[in-house]
Amino acid sequence: MNPFSYERATDAASAIRLANATAATRYLGGGTNLVDLMREHIEQPEVLVDVTPLAQTIEVRADGSMLIGAAVKNTALASDAHVRQAFPLLSRAILAGASAQIRNMATVAGNILQRTRCTYFYDEAARCNKRKPGCGCDALQGFNRYHAILGASDDCVATHPSDLCVALVALDAVVHLQGAAGSRSLPLTELHRLPGAHPEHETELQPHELITAIEIPALAFAGHSAYRKVRDRSSYAFALVSVAAALDVDAQGRVRDVRLALGGVAHKPWRASKAEAVLRGQAATEATFLAAADAELAAARGLRDNGFKIELARRTIVAVLQQLTEARA
Structure with a gap:
């Protein structure tokens, strides 16, 4: 060091x-x-x-929205009473990540800004365009079980590791920023970049720009939500695939509204907007859920070791949506 x-x-x-x-x-x-x-x-x-x-405070507004200080610890956010009641997928996502010791130390902003990475990123003997731009990516032909199936490029196939971010993206979170040029806000869906030809540039932050807070808008049906993480072992492991979902089904069994995001599949937390578009206004049935998953995953591409993740993501999306539908019955 x-x-x-x-x-x-x-x-x-x-x-x-x-x-x-x-x-x-x-x-x-x-x-x-x-x-x-x-x-x-x-x-x-x-x-x-x-x-x-x-910024270590959590503010709950009269309309049910939240303003979360950037330095709030992950454990404090997961255990907040309003989060557990109004946004349970957020609490569950945090508790699915890392270990209790790390959650006690890690801040919300730090979690959001952790590096997108894979094992080759840490290996000085390996080629990694994140560590040394332009040198190549050994993951493409190497061990790539955990790597991206959506939005990847020939320069990087690493996946973003955060569970918290997947839930925040599903909840339309907004990041408040402050820098030398002043203050601004950015939807979390726009903060992280896909790799393209420059995977070393992971976010849209300006030099030394600081996250000051994360805002979660009010969402009436977010109390009916779930987070499911599929991984190789039961704790302290990155997701192979994760799904964050909130579902609103009317009395006739049709999807009024939905929020859906995926983790473990891309260089950034992945908002499943194509699946959401298929679901809205349709019957909350397995057939609809399969059609939505297929629409989202139509562009998915597997590598030698991770092709299974496409079907795993499909099944996990359907399972989570079915779980939420059955809980409504």
Whole structure:
């Protein structure tokens, strides 16, 4: 690990000022991803700006929407009474991720901004366009069981690891940002990039731009929601496929509205907008759920080791939607 200096911010303005003092600066939240990257010499900041004292509150508004401070710990968010009642898929997604020790340390913003990565990213002997742009991607012909089936490119097939992000994307979350140029907001669906020819550029953040809060708009039927994570072992494992869903079915058994997102399938949390479009206004039946899943996965492409994920995603989408439909009966 390279030598670095440590600064502690007192507010967002001071954090941004400290960060802009040198190009080789990183914001430090819980450090659960950044410290690993520093140990592996992937990230080599000269300055760490500690932003954990900032924005640690959870605000529930009168309309049921929420404003979550960027430095709120994952455990605190998962255990919040309003989250558990109004957005249970969010609580379940957080509890499906990492370990209790990591959830106790990790911040919401840090979780959102963890690097999209695979095992080759950490292997100095491997070619990885994220670590060294333009050198190639050994995952394409290597062991790629966990890799992307949607939105991938010839330069990167890694998948975004966050469970929290999948739930937030399904809930139309908005990220509030502050930087040297001022404040702005961005839908979470637009924050992360697909790899294209430059997988080293993972987000739309400007240099040293800081996440200050995450907003979840009110959604009346989000209380009827689920998160399912399919993985190789029961704990501390990234998803092969995950599904976050909220479903509103009317008295005649038709889908009034739906929110659906996938994890473990792409370089970014994947909003299943094509499946949602198929579902709205249709009978909440297995046939409809299969048609929706097929519409979303029509563009999916498997590699040597992960072709099974296409059918796994299809079945998991259907299973989660059936679960929510049956719970309504």
